[in-house]
Amino acid sequence: MSMIGRYLRLGAGELERAEREPEWALEFVQELDEAGGGERSGGGWARLHRTGTAWQALDFLLRRRGFPVDLVHGEGELPGAEDWGYGPPSLITPERVALAAGALAELDPGRLVEGVRAADLAEARVYPQGRWAEEDSLHLVTAEYRALSDFVRAVATRRHGVLVWIE
Template identity: 35%
Template sequence: MRVSPAELARAKDDLDWAYDLVRAAMDGEDDRVGGTGKAWHAFDFLLDRRGIELPIVVGAEAIVETPEADPDDDEYVEDLAHDWGYGSPRYLTAEQVAAANALLGALTEQDLSRGVDQAELERADIYPMVWDRPDQLSWVTHHLPYAQRFFAAAATDGDAVICWLD
């Protein structure tokens, strides 16, 4: 979710407030919320394969430090206060968002999948395990134009981005 630097600062101080902000935006179909759905892991894999080291999909910085524990452990879940999905939320600063915008803006869908064999994703255990079906790379790469628009708008507005896997 795109957030202003002030909203990010508040989110880092009050994770309950951040959770409520995100859920309200998702419920209201706010255009500041975006994502790649189940293609997140493959999209991240393809970006990494292109040499993009900035963790655009999962965020670069932890909002809160969570204990090293099993996510199924009740104490771990209590420490997060809310169920954000898979682990605690992370974020990209406004500067990292601007860098992500530049990196994504230089790519095409063809660039993202060039030289990639779906068997490579299967061998790497990339979620979801659909790589034995034809044309799954296009299912992943079709998210690129949306991600480009999302990060372009965030960069233009000077926004940071809170990331989580739900």
């Protein structure tokens, strides 16, 4: 089983409810998963997003660029939440999502991987380690980066926040 990065878009009232009732948020994710959730198919309306197995490569590359928001791990654990796969989910507030959206607009995919080789990811032991044997594997990361950028910008447009977790 692969480890994948996941995101759930929540409005202000939903964020407050998730903080009061973290079990509600997990049930909401499960309902969306069962219903198809709109991942990558709902455009700006998508509630869920996945970065697939590229999550740690995205983290490595964004940190390397000094990205101002932790898009991969979130910025604060959801209080009282249980393990959703590889730990509890973390929250990114609407204000921090807006900051991330602005920073993403200034960082195109080519600049994200500028000066980086797949071998650098392998050397840093970035998950999944076997993927970085091929130099063109960085295209996977830039494709996931584009999709994540689109999702985050759509979330920011609605002034929503997100829950982030690895499952």
